[in-house]
Amino acid sequence: MSAPAIELKGISKSFGAVHANRDIDLTVEKGTIHGIIGENGAGKSTLMSILYGFYQADKGTIAVDGARVTIKDSDAAISLGIGMVHQHFMLVEPFTVLENVMLGAEGGALLNRGRAEARKELERLEKEYELNVDPDAIVGDLPVGIQQRVEILKALYRGAEILILDEPTGVLTPDEADHLFRILGQLRAQGKTVLLITHKLREIMAITDDVSVMRQGQMVASRHTAETSVEELAELMVGRRVLLRVEKGEANPGKVKLEVSGLNVVDELGVARVKEASLQVRAGEIVGIAGVSGNGQSELLEAIAGIGPITTGSVELFDIAGEPTPWRPRHGLGHVPEDRHKMGLVTKFLAKENAVLGYQREDEFGSGVMMDKGAVLETCKRHMEAFDVRPPDPNLKAANFSGGNQQKIVLAREIENDPDVLIVGQPTRGVDVGAIEAIHRRLIELRDAGKAILLVSVELDEIRALSDRIIVMFAGEIMGEVGPEATEREIGLLMSGVRDGAAA
Amino acid sequence: MNKELPGWVDYGLLPLLNLMTAFIVAGLVVLAIGENPLEAVGHIAYGAFGYGNGVGYTLFYTTNFIFTGLAVAVAFHASQFNIGGEGQAYLGGLGVGLACLGLDHVLPWWGILPFAIAMGALFGAIWAAIPGYLFAKRGAHVVITTIMFNFISYSLMNYLINNFLKVPGNASVQSRTFEQTAWMPKLEWLSGMFPGIQTSPANLSFVLALVACVFVYILIWRTKFGYEVRVYGANPTAARYAGISTTRIVVLTMAISGALAGLMGMNPVMGDQNRIFLDIPQQAGFVGIAVALMGRSHPLWIVFAALLFGMLYQGGAELAFEMPSITRDMVVVIQGLVILFAGAMEFMFRPWIAGLFTMMEKSDA
Numbered sequence: 001m002s003a004p005a006i007e008l009k010g011i012s013k014s015f016g017a018v019h020a021n022r023d024i025d026l027t028v029e030k031g032t033i034h035g036i037i038g039e040n041g042a043g044k045s046t047l048m049s050i051l052y053g054f055y056q057a058d059k060g061t062i063a064v065d066g067a068r069v070t071i072k073d074s075d076a077a078i079s080l081g082i083g084m085v086h087q088h089f090m091l092v093e094p095f096t097v098l099e100n101v102m103l104g105a106e107g108g109a110l111l112n113r114g115r116a117e118a119r120k121e122l123e124r125l126e127k128e129y130e131l132n133v134d135p136d137a138i139v140g141d142l143p144v145g146i147q148q149r150v151e152i153l154k155a156l157y158r159g160a161e162i163l164i165l166d167e168p169t170g171v172l173t174p175d176e177a178d179h180l181f182r183i184l185g186q187l188r189a190q191g192k193t194v195l196l197i198t199h200k201l202r203e204i205m206a207i208t209d210d211v212s213v214m215r216q217g218q219m220v221a222s223r224h225t226a227e228t229s230v231e232e233l234a235e236l237m238v239g240r241r242v243l244l245r246v247e248k249g250e251a252n253p254g255k256v257k258l259e260v261s262g263l264n265v266v267d268e269l270g271v272a273r274v275k276e277a278s279l280q281v282r283a284g285e286i287v288g289i290a291g292v293s294g295n296g297q298s299e300l301l302e303a304i305a306g307i308g309p310i311t312t313g314s315v316e317l318f319d320i321a322g323e324p325t326p327w328r329p330r331h332g333l334g335h336v337p338e339d340r341h342k343m344g345l346v347t348k349f350l351a352k353e354n355a356v357l358g359y360q361r362e363d364e365f366g367s368g369v370m371m372d373k374g375a376v377l378e379t380c381k382r383h384m385e386a387f388d389v390r391p392p393d394p395n396l397k398a399a400n401f402s403g404g405n406q407q408k409i410v411l412a413r414e415i416e417n418d419p420d421v422l423i424v425g426q427p428t429r430g431v432d433v434g435a436i437e438a439i440h441r442r443l444i445e446l447r448d449a450g451k452a453i454l455l456v457s458v459e460l461d462e463i464r465a466l467s468d469r470i471i472v473m474f475a476g477e478i479m480g481e482v483g484p485e486a487t488e489r490e491i492g493l494l495m496s497g498v499r500d501g502a503a504a
Numbered sequence: 505m506n507k508e509l510p511g512w513v514d515y516g517l518l519p520l521l522n523l524m525t526a527f528i529v530a531g532l533v534v535l536a537i538g539e540n541p542l543e544a545v546g547h548i549a550y551g552a553f554g555y556g557n558g559v560g561y562t563l564f565y566t567t568n569f570i571f572t573g574l575a576v577a578v579a580f581h582a583s584q585f586n587i588g589g590e591g592q593a594y595l596g597g598l599g600v601g602l603a604c605l606g607l608d609h610v611l612p613w614w615g616i617l618p619f620a621i622a623m624g625a626l627f628g629a630i631w632a633a634i635p636g637y638l639f640a641k642r643g644a645h646v647v648i649t650t651i652m653f654n655f656i657s658y659s660l661m662n663y664l665i666n667n668f669l670k671v672p673g674n675a676s677v678q679s680r681t682f683e684q685t686a687w688m689p690k691l692e693w694l695s696g697m698f699p700g701i702q703t704s705p706a707n708l709s710f711v712l713a714l715v716a717c718v719f720v721y722i723l724i725w726r727t728k729f730g731y732e733v734r735v736y737g738a739n740p741t742a743a744r745y746a747g748i749s750t751t752r753i754v755v756l757t758m759a760i761s762g763a764l765a766g767l768m769g770m771n772p773v774m775g776d777q778n779r780i781f782l783d784i785p786q787q788a789g790f791v792g793i794a795v796a797l798m799g800r801s802h803p804l805w806i807v808f809a810a811l812l813f814g815m816l817y818q819g820g821a822e823l824a825f826e827m828p829s830i831t832r833d834m835v836v837v838i839q840g841l842v843i844l845f846a847g848a849m850e851f852m853f854r855p856w857i858a859g860l861f862t863m864m865e866k867s868d869a
Contacts, residue, residue, distance in 0.1 A: 307744050335745070343745045346738045353731070358746035360731050371728045 003066025005030040005162050005193040006051070011060035013046055020046040022217045024060070028162075028210075033184055033194040035204040035225070038214030039237055039432035044197050047214070048164050051195075052084045053077040064162070083155025087166045089147055093140030097150050098122060100139055101157050118157070125156050129186045144294070145176030152183065163187065164195045169203060173292045174460065174492040181207045199237075199433075201230045202461075213237055238433045246440045249448070251468040254283035255322045257452035258304070258333075258421045263313035265299045265476075273299040275476045277313070281421065281452040286443065288467030289456045291495055296476035297456045298338055301425050304454070305335040317421060334414035336407075338425030338456065344410040345398045352394035355380035355413055383412035388438070404435030411439065415446065422446060423454045428462060440466060460491060513857060515805065519798060519846060521853050523812075526845035530838040537829060544823055544830060551822020552815035556695065558822065560704020563691070564771065565788075566807075566814030567706075568593075570713040571768035572785075572792025573810050574720050575761045577801035579632075579646075581724055582757040583737040588635065588650025589765040590789025591657030592628040596766020597773045597784035598661065599627030601679060604774055605669075608686035613774075616686055620774055621712075621767065628766015629759040631657065636758025640751040646758070654789070661782070669780055679780040688775035707775030716764060717803035723760070733757050765789060794843040809846075816842060 006028040013021040021043045028034045038044050049055045051062065053071040062069055064080045071077050077084070091100050098115065101122055107114035122135050131149045133142075139150060148168060155163055165184075169177040184194050184207060196208060204211050205225065212222040213236040221236050258281040265274040274296045281287045291297050302308025304315050317332060319325045325332060335358075337343040345354050356365055356376050365379075366372035380394040387408040389401070398406060407427065414422065427443065428436040443466060447453055457463050463470055464484055472479045472494035479494040531541035552562045572589040579586035586592075603620040635649035662677075669679040688707040695702050724730040736743040736753045743753070769784050791813050799806035820835035845852070 305745075307747070337745055342739070342741045344742070346735055346742050348738045349734070356731075357735065357742060360728050360735075360746065366728060369727050369729060371726060371731055373726075 002030055004028055004063075005032075005065060006195075007063040007066075008047075008051075009061045009063075011047065011050060011057045011062070013050060013055060013057050019217045021050070021057070024214075024219045026212055026219060026222075028193060028195060030065075030193055031188060031191045032209040033188050033196060033207055035208035035211040036195060036197045036214065037199060037201065037204055037211060037233060037237060039199065039434075042214040042237070043217040044214055045166065046217075048084070048166060048195070048197060051077070052082060052164065078158050078160070081159055081161035083158060083160025083163050085148065085151040085155060085163065085165045085168060087168075087170065089151055091139050091147060091150060094138065096136050096138055097133055097142075097153070098135040100150055101135075101154050103154075105158060121157060122153065125153060128190065129156070129183055131183065143176075144171045144292070145173070145179065148172070148176075148180065149183070160192070162193045162195065164197070166197045167199070168196070169198070169200065170458070171293055173496050174488060175496055177203075201233050204233065205230060215239055234433065246444060246465045248444045248466075251285045251447065253285040253468070254450060255318065255320075256280050257283050257318055258454065259316045259318070260300075260304060261314050261316075263300065263303060263315065264311045265296070265303055265309060266311045267299075267309075273476050274303065277473075277476075277478050279454075279471055279478065281454050283420070283452050284447060284450045285468045286447050286453040286455055286466050288463035288470045289454070289473055290460060290463045290470055290491055291458070291473035293458045295473045295495075297473055298425070299476075300473070301335075301338065301423055301454075301456050304423055305333065305337075307335075319420070332420045334417060334419035334422040336410055336414050336422070336424040336427060338429070340406055340410050345406060347397070347399035347406075349398055350395050351384070351389075351398055351401070351409055352377050352380035354398045354409055355383050355394070357413065359413070359417065379416075383409065383416055386416060387412040387442075402432070403430040404432045404439075407431050407439065408435065411442065415442070419451070421452045421454070423456075425456045426458065427455070428457075428459065460488060460495075464488075464491075509854075509858060509861060513861075515800065518851075518853055518857065519805075521857075522798075522846045522849070523842070525852075526842040529845070530841045533834070533837060533841070534830065537834070539827055539829055544827060547823045547826045548816070548819030550819075551826075552819035556698035556700030557704045558818055559698045560691065560701040560706035561818040561821075562811070562814045563701075563706040563710050564704060564776065564814075565817040566810045567710045567713045567771045567775075568768050568785075568788035569791050569795045569810035569813050570807060571716065571771070572765055572788045573795030573799060573806040574716055574792075574803065575628075575632075575763075575765035575768075576792045576796035577799065577803070577806060578720060578724070578733075578764060579757060579761040580796060580801045581730075581737045582733045582753055583740075584636070584639070584754060584758060584761070585647045586632060586635075586650050586758060586761045586765075587647060587793060588632060588653045588762075588789070589768075589792045590785045590787070591650070591654035592631045592762040592765035593768040593785035593789050594654075594657045594661055594783075595631045595769075596624040596628035596763075597769025598664070598780060599623035599625075599766060600770045600773045601669075601780035604682045604686045604778075605679060605780070608683040612685050613688055616774075617688075620770060624766045624770050625763035626766070628769070629763040632762020632765065633755050633759040636755040637751070639758075640754040661784075665780060665782065677782050678777075682774075682778045684778075686774070687778050688770070705772075705776035707771065709771040709775045712767070712770070714807070716767065717807060720764070721803045729756070765792070791843075794846065798846045813839070813842075 004027045008024055008026040011021055011024040024047060036044050046055065050057045053073045053076050062071060069080060092103065098118060102114060102118045107117065119135055126133055131153060133146060133149050133153060139147060168180060172180060187194055198204060208225045210222065211225050213220050213233060215237060260277060260279050263274055263277040266272050277300055289297050299308055303310045317325045341347055346357065356379060365375050377394055384392040389405050389408045427439050443453060455466060467484055470482050470484060470486065470491065472491060474495060474497040479499060482490060534541040534544050551558050553559055572593060575589050576586055600620045600623060603623040604616055607616045607619060631653060635646045635653055638644040638649055639646050665677055670677060671680050688709060690702045691706045691710065692702045724733065732748045733753055735746060736748055768788055772784055773780060795806055795809040795813055799809040816839050820839060823830055824832045824835050
């Protein structure tokens with residue numbers, strides 16, 4: 001057996017008092033797909049950043065192909081044959097595929113010769129790995145799945161033998177993800193080594209040969225994928241047994257609480273983001289909106305929440321008697337935004353200041369122009385207790401809470417205000433498995449308490465686990481509605497714009 | 505590097521290091537022209553604090569810088585860079601002056617004061633609110649518009665003074681002098697501590713500047729409006745989510761910022777010259793930017809930063825007088841160095857200090 005592609009020994013890295021990585025050993029065999037799994041904040045990204053030269057390890061050694069190396073920057077990583085496909089693509093959108101691939105490896109001051117060589121090499125790579133990318137296409141015009149392939153091409157073009165993929169399927173449809181896995185399989189067949197970082201257990205089971213589990217900065221286990229199970233991996237990740245399925249009873253829907261009719265949103269550039277969307281949410285049910293990120297869900301959500309533009313159409317709320325009630329943002333309508341860092345929180349602010357975001361004008365926080373600091377503090381304490389936020393410190397900056405606890409701060413704020421209708425975007429994005437369980441349970445409880453809940457998530461599993469009805473969006477249009485028992489394939493087809501019957 | 509550091513480092517050690525660097529570089533400049541830097545420092549310190557009249561001048565400049573520093577700071581909290589303090593102070597001075605010209609025959613200074621404050625604040629507020637509105641509604645960046653408004657204010661004031669306010673038959677470009685009863689009182693109650701301070705231009709505006717600091721503190725950290733301003737400044741998307749109107753926040757914040765700058769005009773117009781004259785702000789609008797940067801947009805630190813610049817202005821004048829080879833221009837170079845190191849490059853030492861702290865934490869662990 002040849003030397004392992006990568007061998008890490010005793011890698012440690014701290015940021016101040018935080019030990020992001022502690023004494024990590026990892027061996028990745030050549031020509032395998034090796035999964036690295038762990039909750040958010042477990043230290044996966046830090047470890048990969050050390051491997052790719054973004055950070056230097058405080059302690060420990062790295063060996064590539066059996067030779068000890070130091071990787072002081074990403075150039076060094078590239079020259080060692082390590083390539084990285086980032087979660088957020090590093091592409092120049094107005095450039096063509098070819099230009100993007102050449103970027104940083106132009107081969108001389110004038111582009112002509114380099115371009116011809118790059119084109120030849122690119123065509124060879126595409127054929128070899130079935131990447132199906134047009135070298136002359138403008139990257140910005142390509143779908144996300146293809147853009148990701150451009151990233152892979154970039155790495156391969158630079159001679160990568162070891163490819164690191166950081167959460168690659170987050171932005172893909174199930175179909176695109178399958179294609180990606182086929183490409184990865186092809187790479188393995190050609191003798192390349194793939195490191196796949198993910199928090200999705202299913203992907204690990206589907207594609208990897210080996211899997212290593214990280215928890216709280218430590219490598220807690222390494223397994224051959226064939227010899228482990230989803231349950232075991234989940235338990236290793238969290239450190240205790242977890243329920244992977246949400247326990248819920250039958251929905252008991254009542255009167256219509258939220259009605260959206262003929263909603264259109266056209267953005268500043270004149271692009272239609274939401275087209276003729278109509279939907280209803282009744283008391284006591286969860287309606288899920290499925291779709292690949294960027295297909296109009298965000299705009300629909302913001303329009304309903306009253307903070308995004310509505311070009312035509314209407315949003316109506318109804319009270320208990322079924323009478324229309326005035327629609328004012330955040331009144332009787334809780335809104336957990338999709339992106340808590342950009343929208344749901346002011347991360348620079350203390351937790352207590354975030355506990356009133358959007359409700360700052362309410363009389364309970366001071367009747368006049370002054371803000372009642374005592375009331376704000378009390379509210380935050382109450383929220384933290386009700387949602388088990390850790391640490392329960394209202395004077396800690398929001399940025400210093402973990403993802404799950406930040407989300408709990410947002411959820412507490414919106415739910416404790418007792419809205420009739422709750423619209424929730426990506427409730428568990430970047431949230432660890434333990435907290436996901438708690439958040440899901442809370443949403444089901446709210447449903448059972450007679451609230452109308454509209455859920456938007458790109459995690460298909462989450463939509464299927466929680467929703468009583470599923471609406472699928474594609475390119476701003478509602479493609480159809482299915483029940484929670486619909487198969488992944490059915491939903492996947494709708495998500496990629498194929499309506500019933502049109503499926504081949 | 506965005507490591508959390510203890511408060512005393514961010515608010516004490518770093519500004520001190522920056523200041524020392526500025527003085528060391530300034531010292532090298534003084535050495536280069538063949539003078540003794542320590543002697544120069546002595547002259548600056550003596551000029552600023554050594555005698556009553558000097559202290560008075562220091563406080564007079566400090567007053568200007570507190571007002572303009574607060575103005576820049578308030579706008580900063582809404583992430584607006586108001587560099588039009590100069591023009592707003594100029595217009596504010598006009599407002600104060602008009603109140604005095606209109607009322608000095610009927611009311612004593614304390615009767616005029618509320619009107620002077622209102623007019624000065626209003627004129628400054630309008631001059632800043634227009635760029636604020638243009639930003640909120642049209643996306644015109646306030647850095648561009650406020651600085652353009654400075655130029656407009658220079659020309660406008662030139663025109664107004666020459667055509668309407670100038671005393672006919674008098675060559676000097678200024679309004680008539682206010683009746684003496686309309687003059688803002690000097691800080692005579694301090695003459696026990698600093699004999700001679702009553703001969704300087706220092707006046708009651710200094711106390712009003714301190715009151716303005718308290719006002720700004722309460723506004724930003726204790727009111728609902730201040731909360732919304734800080735949300736908008738820290739994260740405009742979250743502000744939209746929280747139902748905070750961009751137009752309302754930007755226009756109002758700019759208006760308050762302009763009002764504070766406008767009140768600066770009171771100090772020279774009603775407290776010193778007692779007339780409307782050319783170039784009322786005398787660069788204080790720009791120094792306010794450095795003061796706000798150095799004072800981290802916090803009223804308490806702004807007082808100290810303003811005092812430092814007040815000292816440099818007054819002490820610098822003394823220095824130019826005592827050591828003729830260090831010209832007035834040289835003094836401006838030294839002030840420029842302080843602005844450069846303490847304001848524009850305020851975070852220069854931060855990565856090193858943060859690194860030092862990381863090392864110390866490691867050896868503790």
